Amino acid sequence: MIYSLDKINEMAEGDQDFVTSVVSVFLEEVPIDMEDLEKAIAQRDYENVYKLAHKIKPNVDLLGMEQTRATALEIETLGKTTTNIDEIETKFPLLKKDVLQVIGELKKDFNL
Secondary structure, X not given: OOOOOHHHHHHHOOOHHHHHHHHHHXXXXXXXXXXXXXXXXXXXXXHXXXXXXXXXXXXXXXXXXXXXXXXXXXXXXXXXXOOOHHHXXXXXXXXXXXXXXXXXXXXXXXXX
C-alpha cells in the first residue's frame, strides 16, 4: 500500500463519512488533474504544468504519499522555467504510475 489514511483519520476524528468524502473527492479530481497535467506537458504549457502539479501535491500529501508528493513538487518546480521539459517528461510517468496505483487501491478499499 503506497497510501496512508493517517492524516485524514486525524482530521476526521472518527468520522468515517468524512474519510470517505475526502477519498471520493480525490478520486473525482485527481484523475482529471493528471490528465490535464499530461496534456500541459505535451503542449509545453509550463504555466499549467506548474499550476496542476501544485494542485496535485496537497492531494497526494493528504494520503501520506510522500514519494509521490516529492515528485509532484519536483514537477511543480521544474514548471517554473521553460528549459526543463526533458526532466518533467522523465518524472511524470513516476507520478502517473503512483497516482493510478493509489486510485485503483482506493476504489477497491472503499468499494467506490
